[in-house]
Amino acid sequence: MTTLALDGRFYRVSLAALPDAPKRARRFLKDQLTRWGLPSGDDTAESALLALSEMVTNAVTATGRDSGPVEPLPYETVATIEVRTAASCNGLTVEVWDNSPEMPVLTDASQDQEHGRGVFIMITLAHEWGCRPEVLPPATMPGKTVWVSFKWALPAVAPAPATVRPAIPAQRPELPALPRRAKQKTPAPTPTAEPDALSQWATGPDVLMRVYTALRASTRTALQTT
Template sequence: MIVANTAGNTLYVASLHLTAVASAVPVGRAFVRQTLGHWNLHDHMDDAALVASELLTNAVEATGFPHPNHPAWQVSAEHVIAVQLRAVDDVLHVEVWDRSAKLPTMRTPAADAEGGRGLHLIEALAERWNVYRPPAGGKVVWAHLALTAPPAPPASVHLPFRRVRGATNPPSGPVAEQASTALMQRVLVGLRESLRPKKDAS
C-alpha cells in the first residue's frame, strides 16, 4: 500500500493483480472490502465492492475467461488484470486495468436479460466514471465514490490481504509489469490533480 501526503491531505493507495478468470471477481470484491475495512470506511464497502465487481467482470470478459470451467492450460502470463483503490480526502477511486483497448459501452438489456447492467449500476452508484488510457497501454476504467469521512486506518499501514484459493494469482511477465506501470501512472495523474490549486467557488 502507498501512503503519501498531498497538499495537506493523505493519499492511500492499494492494488491487487489478478488472473483474468471468473474467480477474480469475488477475490477482487474481498480485496475491496478488506481494504476499506482497514481504512475504516465500512459504510462504503457495499457500494465500492459492487462497483469493483462490475468493472472486474468487464475486464475478465474483455481479456480473459469469464466462464468458470475454462481449461487451465489456456491461462498464460498475458491474462492479467488489476484493481486499485485510491482514497484522498472525501473521494474514493475504484480503478480496474485490463490490456484491451476496447472501450466499455453502455447497453440497454432486455427486461429478462441476466447481464448487461453493469455500467448502469456504476453510473447510479458513482459520482463520475470514465476511462483513462495510460501511456503503458491498455485502459483503466475508473469510478469516483463520495466519502462521508476521510480514511482513518490504524497507525500500522500494513495490510495483509488473504487471497481466496483458486487460479487468481497471475504469473509474472510483461503484462503484469504493464499493469503495475499503468496503475502507477494513474496514481501520478491523481497526485497532479490533487496538487492542482482549486478554483474559488465564489
C-alpha cells in the first residue's frame, strides 16, 4: 500500500511566461502528486491538471507571449509565473501568480472560441476558487494570485501501532566496594606545665630539721640584738 506524504505545505516552481509554460506546469504537478503518493490518473488529479493548464495559459496571455518559440527572443524581457500546490487529507490546492493586477473575468465564450473559456473551465472543475492581489518580490507593482481547490475522500489509513516498551528504571552498575582507610585519631596535645619552684625542694625529716635549726638561729640572733 502506498504511503501518503501529505504535509499541507506549499511547493512552488517559477516558470517563464512563454508558450511551453502550461506543459511545464502540468509536469510539475504530476511529479508532486507522485511524491505525495497520489495517483495522477484519477478524476481529481485530471481536473486539477486541466484547471492548472487553463490558469497558466491565462497568466501567459496576460503577462507574456503565448505563441512563437518557446525560448526567449533576442532582447526579450520575459515575465515570471509562479505555480504553487499543496495537498492534505482534505484536498488539493493549486495557485498561479502573475504580475498582472487585472483579475480574471467570466465571459460568455462559445464552445468553438479558442480563448475566453479558461475561467469557465476552472470554476466548473474546482470545488472552490478565488483570486487575490499579491506582490511577489522583487516586483513592486501588485500582481494577483488565482487559486482553485479540490476535495477528495481519501481512505483513512490507520498508522501501524507503535511498539511500546515498558519503562525500565535506570539502575546504577554494581561497582566493587573500595577499601576504606582507617581513620587515625590524633592524640590530644599534652599541656606542658611550668615547673613549680616548691616541687624541686626535697622532702623528708632532714629538711624539716634544717628548717627548724634555721628558725632557732634566726630567733636567737634577734634576741641578742635586742
